[in-house]
Amino acid sequence: MEMVFETMQSYRIAYVRQIGPYGSANVEAMDRLKQWAHDQKLLNESAILLGIPQDDPASTPPQQCRYDAAIVMTELEPVHSDAVEMSELSGGEYLICKVRHTAEDMQQAWNEIIPYLQQNHHTLDHTKPVMERYRYQLLKNHFCEICVPVKLV
Template sequence: MSISLETISRTRMAYVRQIGPYGPANKQAMETLKNWAHVQHLLTEASVLFGIPQDDPATTPPESCRYDACIVISDDFVFSGNDPVKEGELAGGDYLVYRIAHTAEAVMHAWTSIPGLVRDHGHAIADGPVMERYKGELLLRHQCELCIPVRKDANLM
């Protein structure tokens, strides 16, 4: 496990949205995205993918939860018009990046640890979704990252 503070820049992305309860359907959305990205020659060891749950399942009915499977694309990438993906943008900002093992157990533990980790690092959770980030070199080591939007906590200063 490693934790760092990172400013993520504005990023153009292609994404597939899954609407419904979080779970196995999220994996299907990611597979649809990967298949499209492979055909477009975008899926390489240097690719960066995100899994972004857009809603809090504690306050959003399961049938309304949105999950976006995303891949970073260049500003000059041109969509064909028949693509099964949509174009989107990550606004960017400051994130606490928590590197973890890419296992169901480690991810579940990490999600429950977020409030304490953020507080222990002198920050508060900012508006925006917590994102799962997947990079080729990390996946080869069976790791992924949780990117937690943060701001300095004035109460801790």
């Protein structure tokens, strides 16, 4: 697994929110977003999709967990739709972990992330969400990126 620190820019996003237990409903939210983005002709090789769990399931009741399936928008793209919401996602320092897009590899990544942060004098920045970032070239090869907000210790 590749890990690198990156200063991520702020993003303007269009998103579909799913409220309830994390799992298959998250996939459905991403499918709804992809259908909308396809209809808007936004799904292309430069598209960046994000999966953003907003709540920690260890401390939030499952029925209240929020998950946003999002696509990065340019400032020039107008959005007139009831199908998506718009928001700004603030940038900052992130640990980017490139992993195979399988449940096993995602879980293994989390086993390695915290020790890696500690070894590199960083900690999680709990003021920002962890994200999964999907870019065309990576997804085509069955990879994604786990984006972990960090700060120096």
